[in-house]
Amino acid sequence: xxxxxxxxxxxxxxxxxxxxxxxxxxxxxxxxxxxxxxxxxxxxxxxxxxxxxxxxxxxxxxxxxxxxxxxxxxxxxxxxxxxxxxxxxxxxxxxxxxxxxxxxxxxxxxxxxxxxxxxxxxxxxxxxxxxxxxxxxxxxxxxxxxxxxxxxxxxxxxxxxxxxxxxxxxx
Amino acid sequence: xxxxxxxxxxxxxxxxxxxxxxxxxxxxxxxxxxxxxxxxxxxxxxxxxxxxxxxxxxxxxxxxxxxxxxxxxxxxxxxxxxxxxxxxxxxxxxxxxxxxxxxxxxxxxxxxxxxxxxxxxxxxxxxxxxxxxxxxxxxxxxxxxxxxxxxxxxxxxxxxxxxxxxxxxxxxxxxxxxxxxxxxxxxxxxxxxxxxxxxxxxxxxxxxxxxxxxxxxxxxxxxxxxxxxxxxxxxxxxxxxxxxxxxxxxxxxxxxxxxxxxxxxxxxxxxxxxxxxxxxxxxxxxxxxxxxxxxxxxxxxxxxxxxxxxxxxxxxxxxxxxxxxxxxxxxxxxxxxxxxxxxxxxxxxxxxxxxxxxxxxxxxxxxxxxxxxxxxxxxxxxxxxxxxxxxxxxxxxxxxxxxxxxxxxxxxxxxxxxxxxxxxxxxxxxxxxxxxxxxxxxxxxxxxxxxxxxxxxxxxxxxxxxxxxxxxxxxxxxxxxxxxxxxxxxxxxxxxxxxxxxxxxxxxxxxxxxxxxxxxxxxxxxxxxxx
Numbered sequence: 001x002x003x004x005x006x007x008x009x010x011x012x013x014x015x016x017x018x019x020x021x022x023x024x025x026x027x028x029x030x031x032x033x034x035x036x037x038x039x040x041x042x043x044x045x046x047x048x049x050x051x052x053x054x055x056x057x058x059x060x061x062x063x064x065x066x067x068x069x070x071x072x073x074x075x076x077x078x079x080x081x082x083x084x085x086x087x088x089x090x091x092x093x094x095x096x097x098x099x100x101x102x103x104x105x106x107x108x109x110x111x112x113x114x115x116x117x118x119x120x121x122x123x124x125x126x127x128x129x130x131x132x133x134x135x136x137x138x139x140x141x142x143x144x145x146x147x148x149x150x151x152x153x154x155x156x157x158x159x160x161x162x163x164x165x166x167x168x169x170x171x
Numbered sequence: 172x173x174x175x176x177x178x179x180x181x182x183x184x185x186x187x188x189x190x191x192x193x194x195x196x197x198x199x200x201x202x203x204x205x206x207x208x209x210x211x212x213x214x215x216x217x218x219x220x221x222x223x224x225x226x227x228x229x230x231x232x233x234x235x236x237x238x239x240x241x242x243x244x245x246x247x248x249x250x251x252x253x254x255x256x257x258x259x260x261x262x263x264x265x266x267x268x269x270x271x272x273x274x275x276x277x278x279x280x281x282x283x284x285x286x287x288x289x290x291x292x293x294x295x296x297x298x299x300x301x302x303x304x305x306x307x308x309x310x311x312x313x314x315x316x317x318x319x320x321x322x323x324x325x326x327x328x329x330x331x332x333x334x335x336x337x338x339x340x341x342x343x344x345x346x347x348x349x350x351x352x353x354x355x356x357x358x359x360x361x362x363x364x365x366x367x368x369x370x371x372x373x374x375x376x377x378x379x380x381x382x383x384x385x386x387x388x389x390x391x392x393x394x395x396x397x398x399x400x401x402x403x404x405x406x407x408x409x410x411x412x413x414x415x416x417x418x419x420x421x422x423x424x425x426x427x428x429x430x431x432x433x434x435x436x437x438x439x440x441x442x443x444x445x446x447x448x449x450x451x452x453x454x455x456x457x458x459x460x461x462x463x464x465x466x467x468x469x470x471x472x473x474x475x476x477x478x479x480x481x482x483x484x485x486x487x488x489x490x491x492x493x494x495x496x497x498x499x500x501x502x503x504x505x506x507x508x509x510x511x512x513x514x515x516x517x518x519x520x521x522x523x524x525x526x527x528x529x530x531x532x533x534x535x536x537x538x539x540x541x542x543x544x545x546x547x548x549x550x551x552x553x554x555x556x557x558x559x560x561x562x563x564x565x566x567x568x569x570x571x572x573x574x575x576x577x578x579x580x581x582x583x584x585x586x587x588x589x590x591x592x593x594x595x596x597x598x599x600x601x602x603x604x605x606x607x608x609x610x611x612x613x614x615x616x617x618x619x620x621x622x623x624x625x626x627x628x629x630x631x632x633x634x635x636x637x638x639x640x641x642x643x644x645x646x647x648x649x650x651x652x653x654x655x656x657x658x659x660x661x662x663x664x665x666x667x668x669x670x671x672x673x674x675x676x677x678x679x680x681x682x683x684x685x686x687x688x689x690x691x692x693x694x695x696x697x698x699x700x701x702x
Contacts, residue, residue, distance in 0.1 A: 089283060118295075134281065164255070
């Protein structure tokens with residue numbers, strides 16, 4: 001039963017990971033996406049926030065946090081790192097393949113003792129690979145290039161107050 | 172099976188590597204003017220969509236038909252314009268003055284691992300479907316039998332500590348079976364045992380007890396085939412062992428799950444082989460015994476499944492006839508079981524220059540190890556030679572040692588006082604295990620926790636005694652194997668049967684043994700209960 005709980009924990013983790021925001025374009029539609037990438041910011045205080053990357057200026061990163069209506073900013077000086085997701089796989093991460101392994105014993109009998117772990121490892125790896133695809137971190141993308149993945153790569157346009165900006169889901 | 176495993180492992184490595192790395196590369200380019208846009212986009216393999224970020228905060232996306240006029244002052248094409256909140260403002264033919272654009276953006280096609288991920292899943296599912304079909308067509312290779320018992324929580328079938336009443340395939344064949352669980356230090360007031368039904372069978376458990384022999388330091392207790400128990404204070408390991416294939420001492424000198432077995436004879440399943448063992452004891456052993464840790468290959472499983480298959484659609488009728496008193500059980504016991512024979516133990520007698528038969532061991536079941544002793548008739552002093560005579564392809568020998576016996580002991584009986592079924596308390600099931608005609612019925616996928624009170628802590632040699640029977644479920648594919656002639660041959664002419672089915676068994680042995688033993692990995696797994 002411990003294995004069972006572990007499998008469900010992994011499933012939960014992956015399903016949570018699968019809830020990619022709608023505004024992130026599919027890989028094949030990268031040229032037509034109009035929003036910023038989704039960024040997860042790790043602050044020095046230990047706080048972690050995620051949301052759409054709106055703009056980057058010389059000292060701040062502007063973003064609209066998930067579940068928030070407000071454009072907010074974080075000082076660059078107070079950042080430890082980031083993870084940026086700019087696209088999602090066209091056909092998802094295949095996370096649905098993982099739970100099928102729970103039904104294999106019916107057909108595989110004793111051999112299930114090997115087929116289930118192999119199934120779990122392959123499908124979890126495949127799904128994790130999809131989850132990690134199309135991402136940058138502060139180790140693979142410098143802060144100076146971060147603005148290229150924002151809604152406004154040129155910075156927040158003059159005349160537009162951050163408070164005017166709406167989250168992608170509420171536009 | 173092997174190639175499937177290799178492919179599966181390769182896929183794991185491939186995607187583990189992929190999963191552990193961030194895939195980052197530059198696919199996005201920005202241009203501040205049309206000349207750099209034209210110059211750099213011209214080198215791209217395919218003309219990209221163009222994204223124009225306007226000073227106002229709007230963005231225009233033009234399909235790959237965009238053009239820059241000869242003056243470089245206007246970009247036009249077909250596309251859409253979005254405001255700063257990315258609401259669509261216009262769709263269609265668009266012309267935009269370059270001086271209203273703050274940045275141009277192009278994106279190259281993203282290269283992902285989706286194709287290879289899809290390939291890995293296709294390979295995986297094809298292999299799994301193939302294995303599923305193989306097991307459905309060939310269930311004898313994939314499905315085990317009998318209730319399995321675990322001292323530790325929910326291990327895979329390969330770590331089963333005991334299997335109950337493997338021979339009892341009908342109510343009239345019910346018998347009590349005792350399996351050694353080895354020595355354990357018990358510190359809690361309760362000993363918990365897990366019982367599982369991991370096959371397509373109905374298990375009917377009449378009673379279950381733990382037999383416990385208290386041990387002092389250095390002591391062990393062993394069981395004979397007739398369920399007598401002896402204390403031992405000395406164990407002498409093997410000094411040499413040879414089989415027809417040569418030196419086998421490394422395989423059978425330790426209780427380490429490394430086993431010695433041989434393939435069945437290709438012309439007759441009833442054929443013997445000999446293992447010659449040597450021991451050197453320091454000091455005289457007045458009462459010595461040969462201790463063997465062993466289990467069967469899947470040969471007897473093949474016979475059981477084959478017999479049911481031969482019965483075809485008359486399986487129920489024939490089992491009912493057996494229950495009504497026709498002595499099929501006796502026939503089987505004196506028939507095929509007798510032909511297959513025990514692991515016979517002989518000792519070399521220097522005085523007479525002969526091998527002397529000391530006794531034999533027989534336990535059905537391919538999953539859990541049996542650990543039993545054969546007491547020797549004469550004392551042992553110094554070098555001694557032992558011979559095991561056994562049917563080729565039927566036995567897996569894990570360890571053989573020589574032990575000195577101190578005397579007979581009578582184990583304490585621990586009675587079950589709490590039963591949980593699939594994690595839920597089940598007082599009625601506890602009642603079923605009291606000495607009466609009721610049975611605890613366990614269906615495929617059921618998992619039971621049986622608790623036994625321990626009177627005082629300490630080290631004990633534990634044995635599991637179970638009594639009951641099980642009913643094998645008929646598989647549709649077996650119905651096609653109906654062959655009453657073969658069934659009667661198996662029952663009444665087992666010698667001829669073992670010769671006639673040798674070729675068929677050798678085919679089965681190849682796939683079955685490979686399938687079953689390739690799955691011997693050190694990992695825990697989920698079982699039916701997790702459906």
